[in-house]
Amino acid sequence: MATFFGEVVVAPFVVAIGRNAAAFLSSFILDSVCWEVVGVVKLWNEWCRTSSTTKVLPTDSFCLFYRLISDPTVLLCQCSCYVAEDQQFQWLEKVFGSMQKKDLQVTILSTCPVADYKTQESTLTLVSPFLRALKTKEFQEQVCCPLLEQPNIVRDLPAAVLSYCQVWQIPAVLYQCYTDVIKLDTVTIEAFKPLLSSQLLKSLAKDASESTKILKKFLTTGETHNNIYI
Amino acid sequence: MFIPCGRGGGSAAPDFKGFTLLMPAVSVGNVGQLAIDLVISTLDMTKVGYFYTDCLVPMVGNNPYATAEENSVELSINAEVYSLPSKKLVVLQIRSPFIKNKYRPFCETLLSWVKSSKFSRVLLLSSSHAYQRDDEQLLGTPLRYLLTPDLEKAVGGRMKELNWKEMEKVAAYPGINNTDKVLHIPGGGITKLLFTESCSEGIQMAVLLKFCSEGDNIPDAFVLVNYLNEWLQLIKSESKNSTDLSSQWKIPSSWRLLFGNGLPPALF
Numbered sequence: 026m027a028t029f030f031g032e033v034v035v036a037p038f039v040v041a042i043g044r045n046a047a048a049f050l051s052s053f054i055l056d057s058v059c060w061e062v063v064g065v066v067k068l069w070n071e072w073c074r075t076s077s078t079t080k081v082l083p084t085d086s087f088c089l090f091y092r093l094i095s096d097p098t099v100l101l102c103q104c105s106c107y108v109a110e111d112q113q114f115q116w117l118e119k120v121f122g123s124m125q126k127k128d129l130q131v132t133i134l135s136t137c138p139v140a141d142y143k144t145q146e147s148t149l150t151l152v153s154p155f156l157r158a159l160k161t162k163e164f165q166e167q168v169c170c171p172l173l174e175q176p177n178i179v180r181d182l183p184a185a186v187l188s189y190c191q192v193w194q195i196p197a198v199l200y201q202c203y204t205d206v207i208k209l210d211t212v213t214i215e216a217f218k219p220l221l222s223s224q225l226l227k228s229l230a231k232d233a234s235e236s237t238k239i240l241k242k243f244l245t246t247g248e249t250h251n252n253i254y255i
Numbered sequence: 256m257f258i259p260c261g262r263g264g265g266s267a268a269p270d271f272k273g274f275t276l277l278m279p280a281v282s283v284g285n286v287g288q289l290a291i292d293l294v295i296s297t298l299d300m301t302k303v304g305y306f307y308t309d310c311l312v313p314m315v316g317n318n319p320y321a322t323a324e325e326n327s328v329e330l331s332i333n334a335e336v337y338s339l340p341s342k343k344l345v346v347l348q349i350r351s352p353f354i355k356n357k358y359r360p361f362c363e364t365l366l367s368w369v370k371s372s373k374f375s376r377v378l379l380l381s382s383s384h385a386y387q388r389d390d391e392q393l394l395g396t397p398l399r400y401l402l403t404p405d406l407e408k409a410v411g412g413r414m415k416e417l418n419w420k421e422m423e424k425v426a427a428y429p430g431i432n433n434t435d436k437v438l439h440i441p442g443g444g445i446t447k448l449l450f451t452e453s454c455s456e457g458i459q460m461a462v463l464l465k466f467c468s469e470g471d472n473i474p475d476a477f478v479l480v481n482y483l484n485e486w487l488q489l490i491k492s493e494s495k496n497s498t499d500l501s502s503q504w505k506i507p508s509s510w511r512l513l514f515g516n517g518l519p520p521a522l523f
Binding site for chain 2: 110111113114115128143144145146147148149150157159160161162173174175176177178179180181182185187191193194199
């Protein structure tokens with residue numbers, strides 16, 4: 026059974042790469058009532074380290090896959106661990122290899138440092154965080170932010186997923202959030218909020234008050250690590 | 256492997272039989288890749304497919320050869336194939352480095368594609384570390400060529416007419432024994448491997464390379480692409496007397512901000 030969004034049948038697959046993107050899904054979409062864990066990708070590389078925060082986020086060296094109970098064609102992935110360049114291809118093969126490609130539509134959420142953003146102005150004058158999008162040829166819907174201008178490029182797992190979708194003609198869009206905070210940060214998480222106006226995520230979004238509660242939890246978790254002067 | 260663009264999963268692969276394949280080596284200064292960018296941009300080549308491989312670091316961005324708003328939103332990946340049937344030319348552009356231990360698998364996949372597509376010849380644009388030149392190489396032209404035995408038979412004469420210099424072999428054990436000579440292309444990436452494999456597999460391959468160093472390699476790219484043009488005549492000189500075609504190569508719109516962003520005004 027596929028999901029109807031407007032007139033078009035799609036089987037949505039949302040991939041959140043990085044801690045802030047994963048936290049966005051945890052705050053605004055996921056819950057334990059409507060979603061069930063259906064899969065996990067475990068990997069190890071030199072960047073993995075065990076996290077001291079628990080419960081709200083997935084473990085560091087895993088990618089977790091969730092399915093909407095009421096509509097099993099809707100899939101979500103939270104990938105908080107770093108997938109190294111020599112693991113990315115295998116990740117793609119394993120994940121997309123076990124999925125139905127028919128009507129598949131992929132949305133990727135990711136973050137990267139604003140210092141990587143190439144622009145005529147200095148990055149000091151840029152107001153961050155901000156979103157930029159890249160989409161495959163087959164993706165026909167409206168995007169929720171401006172497209173990423175040349176000469177900017179995207180690397181790592183988000184690029185690997187988008188390349189796969191472009192080559193195999195799967196409609197896909199990547200939302201890259203440029204931020205000046207490298208840790209988990211509520212401002213960065215909230216920068217993804219424009220996506221909630223998209224047809225897909227609007228129908229999956231949780232109650233606003235619940236999201237605020239979860240965001241507050243991230244705030245306090247973050248603070249304990251940052252109070253080096255107390 | 257090569258995946259054609261185009262609607263539908265079963266889109267027929269374009270026919271490359273008898274075509275020339277032009278490609279870069281990921282080498283010092285990225286000169287080969289820059290030169291290929293100039294070729295694709297100037298000849299306004301059409302993208303015909305992707306070279307989808309696990310050997311290169313993934314990367315995506317919008318159309319690097321965009322000339323207007325309308326054509327700026329096409330997604331590009333790390334290895335793409337462009338074609339210009341009027342010149343029987345196919346170009347493979349590589350935009351990211353190799354993943355560790357993947358040089359050899361890439362060469363094998365590439366040469367297997369060359370053979371199955373029946374390309375007539377492969378031209379590899381490359382570069383080599385300028386600081387590794389010996390005393391003789393420090394003088395004269397920084398440009399060199401190499402031909403596999405099969406291509407030597409076909410075009411060796413043309414190289415002599417052009418007065419090109421063949422890449423010298425160096426002593427395998429310098430200082431100890433100067434008689435054993437080997438091909439040595441430091442900083443050339445997959446150049447040597449691809450060349451030696453092509454020699455042994457009977458593929459017609461030419462390597463065109465320039466000695467250079469890392470830095471602003473745009474002038475090196477122009478020199479290399481003009482070198483290529485002496486042979487292939489991809490673009491003709493507009494004025495009768497001028498031999499310098501640099502102004503006729505079109506710089507792609509993505510060659511901006513190569514050395515970083517604008518400066519913060521507060522700096523001054």
